Amino acid sequence: MYPAPFRYHRAATVEEAIARLVEIGEGARALAGGQTLLVWLKMRFDEPTDLVDIGRLPGLRDIEQEAGRVRIGALATHARIARAPLARQIPIVGDCASGIADNQVRSRGTIGGSLAAGDPSCDWPVLLTTLDAEVHCRGPSGTRTLPADGFVQDLYATRLEHGELVTGVSFALPGKGSAGAYVGFKRCAPAFPTSSVGVQLTLNGDDCTEARIALGSAGLTTIRAKAAEAELRGRTLGAGVIAKAAAAAAAAAEPVADQRGSPAFKRSLIDALVKRGVEVARRRARGETVEVSHEYY
Amino acid sequence: MSTTEAGGRIAIEVTVNGTRHRREVEPRLLLVQLLREDLRLTGTHIGCDTTYCGACTVIVDGEPVKSCTMLAVQADGAEILTVEGLARDGELHPLQRAFSENHGLQCGYCTPGMLMSAHALLARNPDPDRKQIRKGIQGNLCRCTGYHNIIAAIDAAAAAMREGK
Ligand SMILES: Cc1cc2nc3c(=O)[nH]c(=O)nc-3n(C[C@H](O)[C@H](O)[C@H](O)COP(=O)(O)OP(=O)(O)OC[C@H]3O[C@@H](n4cnc5c(N)ncnc54)[C@H](O)[C@@H]3O)c2cc1C
Ligand code: FES
């Protein structure tokens, strides 16, 4: 269970971390909370020559609001976000943060690491795609901002270049009538979800003017269910309309068979989760307080 | 930037159960190995290779963590509480007493981790309901008890602690 030997560097600044990652090249990895990377090293799925510890970099764990936008630093842990006032103010954020793994993993794992891992089972890329968020990056050639939608490109592959770090994410505060829910199903708290779904709707009564739906653990990357969104946009929510959207989301998924279930099982799960997510979003849009997150038994 | 050479060691300082320790460690040394093999605090257990079981749970700067999934170098400068730090002057901690009185353990393998997760829960929420207790130990697996008595024990300990016992 022990990692192979590696050199360890503790960076004092973002610039220093980037410079060291670039200088070492291929064999170097950034280390944030370690809740993905250390698991891989222990299993010897990955054997980097060098770890550049970015976990103590200053100024990257704040959660702020300014000019109608929320900004979360890359090193903010799942637990910190789950406990922040933001988690109650924008319940879909709380659903996601508090549903990830278990208390111990949430103490260490970070939102930046969840994005950079490029893992289709990680929840933050799904939530951030649902909220149409931006990912702020800094690398050897400067800073750039990428959409969360499409940030995870393939299994364990993101748009980050070598030596480039995620420094934070930002998204617009949901406007009037806009509400969402993040729901998932997993076998137990420390397990990755079997499937998860983010839904954000803009409603005027039951008339849906805008919809975004993203799926996690539903294929090799985060999947945006555009056909499902189109079933809701411009329609009045009712059982028939919601069922069509859920079916479209299940059809958009590309689940693979693994120990968590068969593709058919996962599609029926996604169908049910979309229905639940839409229902919760609708109730929240009406001002109800609804507690949801990942379900497990 | 502090850095190590290949196979080199790095100096760290940790405070464990109130005692400060300085060590030169290999970067790949896991916190659980530092605790068990170097500091000989074997109350913290290892139950899996996959960050699932929670037997290795300790409290680092107030937060419960799985010490099998944290490098010792990441704990440099931290205050750590392990199960050995719960009892005071030969007196069991109320959580330990409640686990004993409520049959909150059978083989005892999961118990140190359960105690530390319960400790972290009660530090934030001294009066949890049963659902909150279940969520508090969601990252700890027990293969013996069926959890029922563990939950009863945490509930009893919380009540005792609120009464200052
Ligand atoms: C038992 C268990 C259950 C879990 N269950 C869930 C779950 O239900 N849902 C979920 O979403 N996640 C789950 N996770 C994963 C967890 O959320 C991780 O914390 C997260 O995926 C990685 O964040 P980290 O800070 O620990 O990153 P690390 O493990 O430190 O790094 C992960 C990868 O990202 C890179 N990296 C990290 N930070 C940055 C950065 N700022 N810029 C560029 N690259 C970076 C690293 O080089 C590495 O390649 C689980 C993990 C475990 C161990
Ligand atoms: S030993 Fe199982 S989670 Fe650490």
Ligand code: FES
């Ligand atoms: S008492 Fe045996 S594993 Fe919990």
